[in-house]
Amino acid sequence: MSNNGNTVLGILAGTAIGAALGILFAPDKGSSTRQKLSDEALLAKQKIAETAIDLKDRVVSTASTQKQTLDEQVESIVSNASYKADDIITSLENKLKDLKMKNKQLQKDKIA
Known part of the structure; x- marks a missing residue:
């Protein structure tokens, strides 16, 4: 982006300088030359303003x-983390259930 801006600015500056030099070296009345320089300066200013906009x-x-892409990536990460957390919780619940069953079995075996 920076190179594009610098290139456009360089082209505009070169065009303005070339036009000003062409007008200065052209045989014409001083008042006419000043008017042409003023017109060219105004035109260059407008072009620079348009380029800036x-x-x-x-x-x-x-x-x-980029913000939208980042938001989408964050949403995806949060969603994936949520699913993984659910998977981990389910796995831990299953292990707890198995441990409770084994504990029950051990208690039955002790009594018998």
Whole structure:
């Protein structure tokens, strides 16, 4: 994202500088040249503003997408952990049931 922004900014700056130099070296009246420079500066400012808005929108979109992906991953991890916890609890309950049965059997064997 940073390289794209720098590239676009470099292109815009180069275009603005090239246009300004072209106007300065063109044979024309001073007032006309100043007006052209002003117009070109305004145009460059608008292009930079549009580019900045576009980059901001892309960053917001990317951040939103990444947040959504992260939320989905966290939800998946929590869900998997919940299922695993249920499996562990079920296994422990079964072992406890087996131990109770063995204990009952041992108590019956002692009495008999």
